[in-house]
Amino acid sequence: MYEQVAAHGRADYNDMRAMLERGGFVRLESRRDSAHVLFRRGPEMISVPLSKPVNVSYIERVIDIVEEGSYIAEPHDEGSALEERDDPIRALARLYEGTSADADRAVRAGLPSITWGHLVQVGYTPQELAAIVGCSEEAIARKHDRREVLDVAEGDRTMRLVRITGDAIAAFGDPAKAVRWMRKPNRALSGERPIDAVVTEHGLSLVRRAVGVVAYGGVA
Structure with missing residues (x-):
């Protein structure tokens, strides 16, 4: 075939x-x-x-x-x-449940811009996505509406949010709780919000550590 x-x-x-x-x-x-x-x-x-x-x-x-x-x-x-096809959690899971190598290959191949739509459905605002991706809300809306593929820089930052959101959903058991946690200042991050910290690799690693504490029954 x-x-x-x-x-x-x-x-x-x-x-x-x-x-x-x-x-x-x-x-x-x-x-x-x-x-x-x-x-x-x-x-x-x-x-x-x-x-x-x-x-x-x-x-x-x-x-x-x-x-x-x-x-x-x-x-x-x-x-x-x-x-199932329309479920944003399932759609994002296809990305964050893979290995880091899988994620890297997906970013280099070009993430579909509808990934942004799935993140909005989960609970993030277009303003938050624009801040993380590093472009305007208008650019995000235009690219999403045209169903364009993300470039590597956009895809890399988007994938960071996708993967940490997946970890947070798994830790809290609820997408709304996970997104609320991402928006709250966190002592483990010196008062910074997780959603702001994930724009850098170092910040992402700190957020992952904080999510891990929650997953094992701690408070972060």
């Missing part, structure tokens, strides 16, 4: 990932002379042809996503599969 899609399908990896993250993705279909991605748009099903030459390794990655089940939803079913 991989070889068939590689020979006849047409897509760019970043384009494909942007389409997947945009929502409504149902499945990838490979036929003898074509390859298409199926999306749901309201009550309709839309078939999108792959648009640029691709290689086998790229298609393997796409099919891996499909076979994991995170984005699969049968056309007649509006149930749990779609809810």
